[in-house]
Amino acid sequence: MTDIPRRAVSRTAKLASLPLGLAGRAALGLGKRVTGTAADLVSAEIQQRTAEQLFSVLGQLKGGAMKFGQALSVFEAALPEHMTGPYRAALTKLQEAAPPMPIASVHKVLADDLGPRWKRRFAEFDDTPTAAASIGQVHRAVYHNGMQVAVKVQYPGAGPALISDLNQLGRLANLFRVLQPGLDVKPLVNELRARVTEELDYKLEADTQKAMAKAFAHDDEIFVPKVYSGSERVLITEWLDGTPLAEIIANGTEEQRDLAGLRMATLHFSAPARAGLLHADPHPGNFRLLDDGRLGVIDFGAVSRLPDGLPEPIGRLTRLALAGDADGVLSGLRDEGFVPRSVDVDAQAILDYLLPVLEPIGVDEFRFTRSWLRSEATRLANPRSDAYQLGKKLNLPASYLMIYRVTLGSIGVLCQLNAKAGYRGVLERWLPGFAD
Structure with missing residues (x-):
């Protein structure tokens, strides 16, 4: 058996162990109940053990399992408070690191993509990776011109592994309801699967990062590292120092948050207007807060291409909603396909459905908190709520799907940060239609 099939079998076995482990813990819980252990304590213990196994397995894998875990970690802030303790540490680990690949494999990829004399490109090359993520890992090096650089190297066989993991995770979707009973991960898995081809092409990522770096050159708020070289499986960029957002979430000051x-x-909100691109992977591992106050941004494998910027109706309908124009909002939502023409809904009910979600931009300053996000998640996802019943009548047009998911993911990070700022002012500056 070759190494690749052997690894594939190992990965599948690890993923398959998850439901078996859950069944065993459920049986253990039943036994404890029979012997008189309090039901709430038993449930908490099962949740904790399940979380530990779930994210331990995801953390040991690369490809789709790791990428899925990182995407899911953004939504940690929406989990009920009594559940977040067991999950938070495991989730945060997925935002920053994964087990590294052997250095011999790294050197082989570098030789295949950069040529047998690849070492001549570097004055120094650190064989110990500084970060390892879902489809590649990063090494620090000194380029031949003396510049500090980050060398991202793709894992051999990353493509088949990515697809295999995502297919397996799709079949295990029900398991993730351990996190939250109403959690449906299938749309997230499907979207990650659809992005596989783009994310595996480091040449495309290099072009995207160059466009973003050009758009934000000399900016006093956002910093995008320069690209030196990009091949199919190796990307060389300017090195980025700074404090990782995961560290700020865990230990940052209020000012940093x-x-x-x-x-x-x-x-x-500004990248679509300035570069025609939306950074579509908003987990904390992709951001650093620099000493000068700028936000350093890395990993441009996942982007949404918006050559005309964010759609104008988003800003216009948000403005109408905040102004209380229920009829105008309903009419606009029908025009954009959010409310099917065949569905009969009350305009005021639609406005009441939207306004709580728009609270952060209805005031001059707002603090995003986990409790706020949990409250909204409960309101919108509780089958007994009026908002849930109304939501079932609405539609999310395909053209808005990526924007919606990235916005939701960014909000999740803001809630993890517990960040207060004048978000309304950001929209007034950058969102088309909002300030008109």
Whole structure:
């Protein structure tokens, strides 16, 4: 058996162990109940053990399992408070690191893509990776011109592994309801699968990063590292120092949290206007707060291409909603396909559905918190709520799907940061239609 099939079998076995482990813990819980252990304590213990196994397995894998875990970690802030303790540490680990690949494999990829004399490109090359993520890992080096650089090297066989993991995770979707009963991960898995081809092409990522770096050159809020070279599986960029957002989430000062949140919002709304691109992977591992207050941004494998910027109806309909124009909002939502023509809904009910979500931009300053996000998640996802019943009648047009997911993911990070800022001012500056 070759190494690649052997690794594939190992990966599948690890993923397959998840539901078996859950069944065993459920049986253990039943036994404890029979012997008189309090039900709430048993449930908490099962949740904790399940979380530990779930994210331990995801953390040991690369490809789709790791990428899925990183994407899911953004939504940690929406989990009920009594559940977040067991999950938070495991989730945060997925935002920054994964097990590294052997250095011999790294050298082989570098030789295949850069040529047998690849070492001549570097004055120094550190064989110990500084970061390892879902489809590649990063090494620090000194380029031949003396510049400090980051060398991102793709894992051999990353493409087949990515697809295999995502297919397996799609079949295990029900398991993730351990995190939250109403959690449906299938749309997230499907979207990650659809982005596989682009993310595996480091040449395309290099072109995207160059466009972003040009758009934000000499900017005093956002910093994008320069690209030196990009091949199919190797990307060489300017080295980026700074404090990782995961560290700020865990131990940052209030000033750092607020500034990081403001900068993330600025990136989200300004990049489509300035570069025609939306950074579509908003997990904390992709951001650094620099000493000069700028937000450093890395990893441009996942982007949404918006050559005309964010759609004008988003800003216009948000403005109408905040102004209380229920009829105007309903009419606009029908025009954009959010409310099917065949569906009969009350305009005021639609406005009441939207206004709580728009609270952060209805005031001059707002602090995003986990409790706010949990409250909104409960309101919108509780089958017994009026908002849930109304939501079932609405539609999310395909052209808005990526924007919606990235916005939701960014909000999740802002809530993890507990960040306060003038988000309304960011929209007034950058969102078409909002300030008209």
